[in-house]
Amino acid sequence: MPELPEVETTRRGIAPALLERRVVEVIVRERRLRWPIPASLESVLPGQIVRRIERRAKYILIRFDAGTLILHLGMSGSLRVLKSDVRPELHDHWDIRMDTGMLLRFHDPRRFGSLHWTEFDPRLHPLLVKLAPEPLTQRFDGEYLFRLTRKRAVAIKQFIMNSQAVVGVGNIYASEALFRARIAPRRAARRISRTQAHLLARAIKDVLTEAIKIGGTTLRDYVNAEGTPGYFRQRLFVYERAGELCRVCKSPVKRFVQGQRSTYWCPACQH
DNA sequence: ATGGGCACCTGGCTGC
DNA sequence: TGCAGCCAGGTGCCCA
The missing domain is CATH 3.20.190.10 (MutM-like, N-terminal)
Known part of the structure; x- marks a missing residue:
């Protein structure tokens, strides 16, 4: 979606x-x-x-x-x-x-x-009542993310896609935010440092804000109310770029499957 | 509580 | 041409 x-x-x-x-x-x-x-x-x-x-x-x-x-x-x-x-x-x-x-x-x-x-x-409403904070509010920040990730064994990528942790981050922006924060998607949530939690919260806010500014990302179906696509696709660093070269370090972008979803990352940049 | 897997659908693309 | 197999911006629900 x-x-x-x-x-x-x-x-x-x-x-x-x-x-x-x-x-x-x-x-x-x-x-x-x-x-x-x-x-x-x-x-x-x-x-x-x-x-x-x-x-x-x-x-x-x-x-x-x-x-x-x-x-x-x-x-x-x-x-x-x-x-x-x-x-x-x-x-x-x-x-x-x-x-x-x-x-x-x-x-x-x-x-x-x-x-x-x-x-x-x-x-x-039952569908909304248990949702986590909005990522673009002050309630969502590095300290919040650090606190919530403690004791969580799940991979950080799946963690930030969980709507009881933070809402709105789907498969594209999860990979993109982790790239920007230089965090490996398979890292256990509880193993990210406080510094990384702050970088990740910042990266999530930034990537979502930048994408909104240019109308979102169109891969296939998505069009806005006027029927035109979003242009953030051109700004993606890793999503759907497996085999292409990392825009930062020029080594190949990799894809693997996590929780039945594709994850894209740069093993040279992300740890 | 947490984590993992499945289900719900249609359509586009690839390779035989 | 046909067809099987894989893949796709999500998320509620069931099970161990």
């Missing part, structure tokens, strides 16, 4: 077309996402006005007076703002039509995305 920068780019992209606008119709073509789309949506949403659009981890929260839509893009999901007369294509699973003649359209070939509705505080 889209990781935090792509979700944030999407959030910012859809907001102008939706804020303070009224929903006129919800059209669901395929209810079978990761969880079935609630049957109540088509009756609950029309007439409601979008009040705020927020992000928590990789979830986008669309707040109305009556409740909140909680949506996730999964691995291949994207949201676009289009004119209401644009014909849906394969894998365009739902639309929310606004009173402006525009619509919000969800496209997701793999259907790992999801859409929930809650009338309660969305931060207390």
Whole structure:
């Protein structure tokens, strides 16, 4: 999926077309996402006005007076703002039509995305309530990371991808942050030094912030609300660069599998 | 509690 | 051309 920068780019992209606008119709073509789309949506949403659009981890929260839509893009999901007369294509699973003649359209070939509705505080929703701090806040820093990693035997790469440790760091930015912090991805979390914890927290913040600035990373499916890709791919140091030369030391970038996910790293730079 | 593996899906690419 | 096998921005759940 889209990781935090792509979700944030999407959030910012859809907001102008939706804020303070009224929903006129919800059209669901395929209810079978990761969880079935609630049957109540088509009756609950029309007439409601979008009040705020927020992000928590990789979830986008669309707040109305009556409740909140909680949506996730999964691995291949994207949201676009289009004119209401644009014909849906394969894998365009739902639309929310606004009173402006525009619509919000969800496209997701793999259907790992999801859409929930809650009338309660969305931060207390079962999917959100146990999430770790946001990486781009002060609560997440080197001391936090150092403290949390003590006694953890799991590899540091899997640790920073665990949403109960820190949210928003997916497979691309985990490899990239570890490269920037010069930490080997297989190192046990409890074996990173305090200095390394500080470097890693800094690297995570930096890589996510830089990626947001240029609209995220597009590998395959991802497009922003205007349908255009993100350009951070050109700035990747290791991800999907196995066999190519390290941009820092010119030795070959390596790939291996960790927890069923590809990890990319430079064995010469990272220890 | 922690860690590991599986499952959910479709589609693109490679190699025979 | 066809087809098998592998790979892909995620994450909840089950098991040891």
